Amino acid sequence: xxxxxxxxxxxxxxxxxxxxxxxxxxxxxxxxxxxxxxxxxxxxxxxxxxxxxxxxxxxxxxxxxxxxxxxxxxxxxxxxxxxxxxxxxxxxxxxxxxxxxxxxxxxxxxxxxxxxxxxxxxxxxxxxxxxxxxxxxxxxxxxxxxxxxxxxxxxxxxxxxxxxxxxxxxxxxxxxxxxxxxxxxxxxxxxxxxxxxxxxxxxxxxxxxxxxxxxxxxxxxxxxxxxxxxxxxxxxxxxxxxxxxxxxxxxxxxxxxxxxxxxxxxxxxxxxxxxxxxxxxxxxxxxxxxxxxxxxxxxxxxxxxxxxxx
Amino acid sequence: xxxxxxxxxxxxxxxxxxxxxxxxxxxxxxxxxxxxxxxxxxxxxxxxxxxxxxxxxxxxxxxxxxxxxxxxxxxxxxxxxxxxxxxxxxxxxxxxxxxxxxxxxxxxxxxxxxxxxxxxxxxxxxxxxxxxxxxxxxxxxxxxxxxxxxxxxxxxxxxxxxxxxxxxxxxxxxxxxxxxxxxxxxxxxxxxxxxxxxxxxxxxxxxxxxxxxxxxxxxxxxxxxxxxxxxxxxxxxxxxxxxxxxxxxxxxxxxxxxxxxxxxxxxxxxxxxxxxxxxxxxxxxxxxxxxxxxxxxxxxxxxxxxxxxxxxxxxxxxxxx
Amino acid sequence: xxxxxxxxxxxxxxxxxxxxxxxxxxxxxxxxxxxxxxxxxxxxxxxxxxxxxxxxxxxxxxxxxxxxxxxxxxxxxxxxxxxxxxxxxxxxxxxxxxxxxxxxxxxxxxxxxxxxxxxxxxxxxxxxxxxxxxxxxxxxxxxxxxxxxxxxxxxxxxxxxxxxxxxxxxxxxxxxxxxxxxxxxxxxxxxxxxxxxxxxxxxxxxxxxxxxxxxxxxxxxxxxxxxxxxxxxxxxxxxxxxxxxxxxxxxx
Numbered sequence: 001x002x003x004x005x006x007x008x009x010x011x012x013x014x015x016x017x018x019x020x021x022x023x024x025x026x027x028x029x030x031x032x033x034x035x036x037x038x039x040x041x042x043x044x045x046x047x048x049x050x051x052x053x054x055x056x057x058x059x060x061x062x063x064x065x066x067x068x069x070x071x072x073x074x075x076x077x078x079x080x081x082x083x084x085x086x087x088x089x090x091x092x093x094x095x096x097x098x099x100x101x102x103x104x105x106x107x108x109x110x111x112x113x114x115x116x117x118x119x120x121x122x123x124x125x126x127x128x129x130x131x132x133x134x135x136x137x138x139x140x141x142x143x144x145x146x147x148x149x150x151x152x153x154x155x156x157x158x159x160x161x162x163x164x165x166x167x168x169x170x171x172x173x174x175x176x177x178x179x180x181x182x183x184x185x186x187x188x189x190x191x192x193x194x195x196x197x198x199x200x201x202x203x204x205x206x207x208x209x210x211x212x213x214x215x216x217x218x219x220x221x222x223x224x225x226x227x228x229x230x231x232x233x234x235x236x237x238x239x240x241x242x243x244x245x246x247x248x249x250x251x252x253x254x255x256x257x258x259x260x261x262x263x264x265x266x267x268x269x270x271x272x273x274x275x276x277x278x279x280x281x282x283x284x285x286x287x288x289x290x291x292x293x294x295x296x297x298x299x300x301x302x303x304x305x306x307x308x309x310x
Numbered sequence: 311x312x313x314x315x316x317x318x319x320x321x322x323x324x325x326x327x328x329x330x331x332x333x334x335x336x337x338x339x340x341x342x343x344x345x346x347x348x349x350x351x352x353x354x355x356x357x358x359x360x361x362x363x364x365x366x367x368x369x370x371x372x373x374x375x376x377x378x379x380x381x382x383x384x385x386x387x388x389x390x391x392x393x394x395x396x397x398x399x400x401x402x403x404x405x406x407x408x409x410x411x412x413x414x415x416x417x418x419x420x421x422x423x424x425x426x427x428x429x430x431x432x433x434x435x436x437x438x439x440x441x442x443x444x445x446x447x448x449x450x451x452x453x454x455x456x457x458x459x460x461x462x463x464x465x466x467x468x469x470x471x472x473x474x475x476x477x478x479x480x481x482x483x484x485x486x487x488x489x490x491x492x493x494x495x496x497x498x499x500x501x502x503x504x505x506x507x508x509x510x511x512x513x514x515x516x517x518x519x520x521x522x523x524x525x526x527x528x529x530x531x532x533x534x535x536x537x538x539x540x541x542x543x544x545x546x547x548x549x550x551x552x553x554x555x556x557x558x559x560x561x562x563x564x565x566x567x568x569x570x571x572x573x574x575x576x577x578x579x580x581x582x583x584x585x586x587x588x589x590x591x592x593x594x595x596x597x598x599x600x601x602x603x604x605x606x607x608x609x610x611x612x613x614x615x616x617x618x619x620x621x622x623x624x625x626x627x628x629x630x631x
Numbered sequence: 632x633x634x635x636x637x638x639x640x641x642x643x644x645x646x647x648x649x650x651x652x653x654x655x656x657x658x659x660x661x662x663x664x665x666x667x668x669x670x671x672x673x674x675x676x677x678x679x680x681x682x683x684x685x686x687x688x689x690x691x692x693x694x695x696x697x698x699x700x701x702x703x704x705x706x707x708x709x710x711x712x713x714x715x716x717x718x719x720x721x722x723x724x725x726x727x728x729x730x731x732x733x734x735x736x737x738x739x740x741x742x743x744x745x746x747x748x749x750x751x752x753x754x755x756x757x758x759x760x761x762x763x764x765x766x767x768x769x770x771x772x773x774x775x776x777x778x779x780x781x782x783x784x785x786x787x788x789x790x791x792x793x794x795x796x797x798x799x800x801x802x803x804x805x806x807x808x809x810x811x812x813x814x815x816x817x818x819x820x821x822x823x824x825x826x827x828x829x830x831x832x833x834x835x836x837x838x839x840x841x842x843x844x845x846x847x848x849x850x851x852x853x854x855x856x857x858x859x860x861x862x863x864x865x866x867x868x869x870x871x872x873x874x875x876x877x878x879x880x881x882x883x
Contacts, residue, residue, distance in 0.1 A: 064435075112620045115573050117378075117434040122616035125560060129609025137605060239442060242435060252432045284449035291443030295425060295436050302430035497745040499738045506735050509724030516686060516722050518707040518736035576726035 019268045026271060029278050037278070039155060043225070045270035046159035047072075048240050049263065050218040053163075053170045054102075054211030055241040056262040060174070061207040062187035062254025063109060063116040068215040068241055069234030070128035071101045075219020076229035077131055080142035087146055091220055098216015099209050101127050106208030110201040120208075124238075131231040139230040142223065151224030159221040166214065171259045183207060188255030239290055244269050246297040251304070269293070328569050328585040335589050339596045346596060353477065359591030360484040361546075363584060364539040366562035366569075367491055368532030370583040373566055374495065375528045376508040376575025377426050377433035382536040383559035384444035385415050389540025390457075390550045391448050397459045398466035407466060407544070411537045418444065419533025423526030441559065449552055458549030470545035480542050484584070487535075491580040504528055508575025564611050565590050568618040590614070635698040636661040637827045638683070638714070638796055643692035645678050645851075652678040653689070653851045660796060660827040665818060667830040667842035670871055675851040676831050677719075680800050683829070684716040685709035707736070713795030717785045717802060719831075725774040730755035732773055733788045758787045762817070779810045786817065796827040803837060815841055835867050847871055 026032040051068045058065045075094035082093040101123060108119035150158055174180035185193040186203050194200045215237075223229040247265030250257025273286050339346045365382045372379040389411035398407035422440055426433040472479050495501035503524045506514040515521045539558065544550060569586035571578025590611070597607050636659035645653040653675045660666045670676055682689050685703030694701055696712045703709045709716075716722075723732045730748070733755035739747040762783055773781055782802070789797055799818075803811040818828055818841055832838050838845060839859045847854040847870040854870050 108616060108620070112623055114616075114619050114623055118567070118573055118619055119616070121560075121563075122612050122619065125612030125615065126609055127612075129605050129607070129612055132605030133603075133609060236442070239438065252435065282450065282454065284446040284454060287442045287446030288450065289446075291439045291441070291446060294439030294442065295431070298431035298435045298439065299425060299429040301432065493745075497748075499740065499746065502731065502735075502738055502746060505727060506724045506731075509726035510722070513722040513724050514735065516684070516706050516716070516718065518705065518710060572726075576724065 019264065019271070022268065022271055022275070026275055029275055031278055032275065035155065037274070039157065041270055041274045042160040043157045044274065045266055046157060046163040047218045047222050047225075048237060048244070048270070049163040049266050050159075050166055050221070051211075051215050051237055052241045052244045052262050052266050053166055053259055054214035055238070056245040056248065056250055056257050056259055057170065057174065057183065058116075058207045058211045059242075059245050059250040059252070060187045060254060060257045061183045061204050062190065063204060063207065064120060064242070064252065065102070065105060065208065065211045065215075066117060066120040066238045067101060067105055067124040067127060068211060069237035070124045070131065071098045071212050071215040072219040072222065072234040072237055073229075073231050074098065074101065074127050074131045075216030076223035076226075076233065077135055077140055077219075077231055078216070078229070079147075079220040079223040080140045080229035083142045083144050083147055087144070087150075090147065091217070094216045094220035094223075095213050096216070098219065099213035102209040102212020102215070103205065105212065106205035109208065110204050128231075135229075135231045137231060139228040141228050143227065147224050148227055151221065151226070157225075159225065162217075162221065166217075167259050167263055174259060179203075179206075184255055186254075236287065236290060239294055240269055243290060243294050243297060246294075246301060252298065252301050326570060326579070326582050326585075328582050328589065332585045332589050332592075335592050339592050342596055343599045345599055346592075349476065351595065351599075355588070355591045355595045356481045357478055357546075358594065359587050360478075360480045361539050361542055362558055362561050362565065362591070363484055363587035364480075364487065364542070365536050365558050366565040366583050366587050367487055367580050368535035369559075369562050370566045370569070370571050370578055370580050371491065371495065371504060372433075372528045372532045373571045373573070374508050374575060374578045375504045375525055376511065377525070377528070378563070379419075379422060379437050379529060379532045380434060380559045380563070381418065381422060381437040381440035381444065382532060382562060383557060384441040384448070385418055385533055385536035386540040386543065386558045387550070387552055388418075388444050388448050389415055389537035390544040391452060391540075391552050393466075393541050393544035394457045394459045394548070394550055395452070397461070399459075399461045399463050401463075401465065404463055404466045408469075408541055411541055412534050415533040415535075415537025415540075416530045417533070419530040420526060422533065423529030424522070426529065427522045427525035445552075452552060454552070456549060456551050462545075462548050467545050467548065470542045488580055488584045495580060500524065500527065505576055508572075508577070510576075560615075561590060561611055562587075564615040564618070567615060567622070570622060572622070573619065636664075637697060639693075639695040639698075640679075640683075641693040641695070643679070643682060643689045643694075645675075645682065645687075646690045651851055653682075655692070656848070656851070656853055658846060658853070660829050662795070662827050663822055663825040664844065665822050665828045665830060665842045667832060667838035667845045668848060669832055669835060669838060669845060669867065670848035671833065674848040676848055677800065678851075679848070680716065680718075680798055680829075680831055683709065683796075683798055684714060710737075710792070713793055714798065715789035715792065715794045715796070716798040717789050717800060719800040719804060723773045723781060723784060726772055728772055729759060729776075729784045732784055733758070733791070735788075737792070754791075755787070758791050759783060762787045762790075779806055782806060782810065782814075786814075790821065790826075794821075794826055796829065797821060798829045798831070800831045801833070802830070803832075803834070811837075835864050835871070839864055839867070 031037050051072060055065055055068060075098045078097045079090045079094040082090045105120045105123045108114045108123065109116050152158065153161065174183065182193070182198050182203050185196070185198060186200050190200055219229070222233065244265035245257055245262045247268055248257060248261030248263070250262065269290070272289065276286055276289070345351055365386060369379050369382060392411045392414060393407040396403055396407040396410065398404040418440065422437055425431045425436050470478060470480050474482065495504065503514065503519045506517070506519055507521055507525055511521060536558070565586040566578070566583050567573065568589065569578065569582035571583065593610065593614070594607050597610065639659040641657055643653055643656040656675070656679060658679070668676055668679065681687055685706045685708050688702060688704070694703065701712065724735065727735070730752045734751045739751050741747045773784060776784070802814050806814065818830070821828060830838055830842060842859055844856055844858055845862070845867055846856045847867065849871065857867060
């Protein structure tokens with residue numbers, strides 16, 4: 001069972017993404033391979049990485065989750081607001097709030113049969129509006145030493161370690177457990193999955209719930225790193241997450257993808273952004289690059305579909 | 311029985327439920343605040359509605375064809391910035407400040423259309439990607455700064471501010487656009503083909519419809535209308551913070567869906583979108599009067615979108631044979 | 632003139648990536664001839680239909696219409712030659728009413744260039760009622776119609792526009808016995824009018840009654856062709872299954 005996943009990772013790294021050429025190129029940029037920068041890279045990919053895991057699972061199940069960015073912001077605010085009740089309340093609270101938002105998306109998709117893009121777009125706006133309203137559009141600040149310590153970690157940031165652990169758990173869940181098989185089956189052909197006796201709606205609901213939960217948790221870690229919970233962060237998060245998942249072999253039509261692949265995709269996107277930062281390019285260029293990349297990826301996704309149909 | 315069915319159908323042809331909702335919302339608004347019906351406030355409602363409404367009309371046509379255009383918010387922003395950067399100070403530059411954004415909007419729309427219809431990319435993700443690209447590109451172009459023009463000619467600022475019988479010019483233009491688009495969608499071959507593509511793309515292709523051409527045109531139309539809306543914003547306020555005015559795609563989409571355009575395409579009418587735009591403008595206006603700020607308005611819009619989608623999808627399930 | 636078939640395919644080959652869907656198929660249909668194309672699912676029947684109706688071009692091979700070499704770049708080209716297709720899935724847009732579907736892709740216009748809805752509704756209604764008097768209310772979305780009514784719309788549309796070759800892909804698959812008999816009746820009528828018909832089916836019993844000639848396809852190749860009066864159902868079924876002619880079978 002290890003070999004296919006290892007293969008997915010290697011394929012993700014070498015074939016699907018020009019990651020190796022990118023890293024070679026990066027060697028010419030002074031400071032890329034420094035310990036400090038690698039730690040920055042690990043830190044910057046870890047928050048998005050936790051979101052990517054949820055997004056990948058939803059995409060394998062044939063859905064999409066545009067709400068992850070605003071759920072991330074809500075998770076961060078919840079983490080700070082709940083901090084006075086203890087660190088555990090803060091962690092559990094941000095995850096639970098995120099999970100509830102995910103279940104709301106999942107409910108729209110499964111119970112009301114709404115197109116997942118539109119359903120999660122609506123949830124995205126609802127969650128964003130609620131978070132902005134609750135905070136009166138201002139960031140909330142939390143100063144607790146243990147909490148702030150969780151946002152650090154040396155040499156490896158705790159958030160990065162958390163991402164690795166969650167990725168492993170997610171991979172085990174997808175590849176080694178029956179549940180994962182069911183997720184792939186639902187994503188590949190919902191009707192066939194239903195006819196072979198799978199409880200399609202609960203499975204999809206669980207995927208969306210998981211995605212929301214992970215986004216909320218990522219919000220907690222971001223808040224711990226920054227010491228603030230900002231209601232406006234995360235507008236690019238769904239795009240970055242989708243790009244990483246697509247590079248990693250996921251498809252907008254479901255049934256495909258893997259967490260190792262998505263992690264490789266994430267590493268590619270993260271390195272690219274990191275390089276642009278090192279080269280002193282303003283953040284709007286990153287938006288241009290991510291936008292272009294996403295268009296290219298969905299075009300490739302469409303072309304791959306046609307090749308498979310023929 | 312047959313005549314009553316026929317009468318109902320005839321009635322439904324002209325008055326869809328959303329117009330009833332509009333009337334109800336206006337009555338409720340009038341009860342909530344006596345300020346609502348003041349002429350000044352009505353003009354404000356129309357003015358706010360029209361800017362989003364023009365965007366929504368284009369998105370309606372795209373969605374009738376079965377696709378989404380979520381890049382419109384960025385096109386609005388791009389057009390507004392372009393118009394102000396050109397700096398419409400004399401007749402020649404006024405013309406340029408109108409034509410160049412419109413052409414750019416058409417070009418972006420053509421790219422969107424080809425990516426969606428020729429390359430068969432998912433339109434939601436592709437146009438969100440385009441939205442990001444455009445935001446980045448425009449912000450890079452102006453280095454993230456506010457854009458303003460100090461010597462705007464009266465001719466240009468008059469585009470959005472001049473009034474005829476106390477009503478701003480864009481409102482008239484909006485009405486004209488609704489009528490023209492209604493005729494185009496209902497009475498021309500292009501419109502018929504858009505409905506065909508939205509209903510069944512493969513059947514349309516086999517019936518000899520040029521799907522890529524027709525579909526791409528819907529995106530070109532949407533891009534141009536979004537650009538027009540951006541020109542109005544430039545004319546209205548004379549200065550623009552590029553990082554703050556991207557949020558037009560969402561309210562416009564909410565209106566399109568609230569107006570009953572099917573999310574899977576093939577059904578919908580520009581006039582119903584216009585009614586829905588007014589419903590949203592009234593709701594936002596009342597919330598502003600009652601001092602509920604942007605976050606709550608955003609929240610309400612999300613709920614309205616979800617509610618509208620749920621309502622129509624449940625109704626379709628019932629109507630299905 | 633008489634011995635040139637209306638349509639003649641020679642060596643038609645189609646690859647999809649590595650999949651060889653058709654391997655050198657020869658087929659012809661003359662005016663007023665009913666040719667049945669039979670074979671299992673995946674034998675290549677649908678691919679051949681789509682090539683003939685201009686949905687996609689063949690990888691190799693020749694298409695002749697009335698002896699003239701031609702290519703179909705799009706469904707419009709095929710229609711131009713009078714080739715009309717009734718697809719198995721009917722290819723109607725569900726959201727439109729019968730007249731709109733009837734004229735989809737070749738709408739009638741007024742002198743000002745607008746849709747002439749009245750004339751389209753009138754002509755479509757006339758053609759539909761001529762074909763099937765049970766179609767009383769044609770101005771409702773096709774979605775609300777029964778399988779037989781939808782079928783009538785698809786057929787009426789196909790035969791209305793000066794058709795020379797009518798391709799029918801599983802025309803009776805979704806129909807009851809009464810409607811099936813109506814379709815058979817229609818085929819005989821069109822044949823008498825000199826229209827060539829290519830009938831795609833997997834129901835051998837059905838086509839034994841109707842066809843002048845039965846062509847068997849298997850694995851993308853023509854196995855053989857028989858005349859029903861000189862053959863039997865068993866022989867044809869045997870050809871479909873075994874992919875070869877019995878000694879008694881007669882080649883074209």
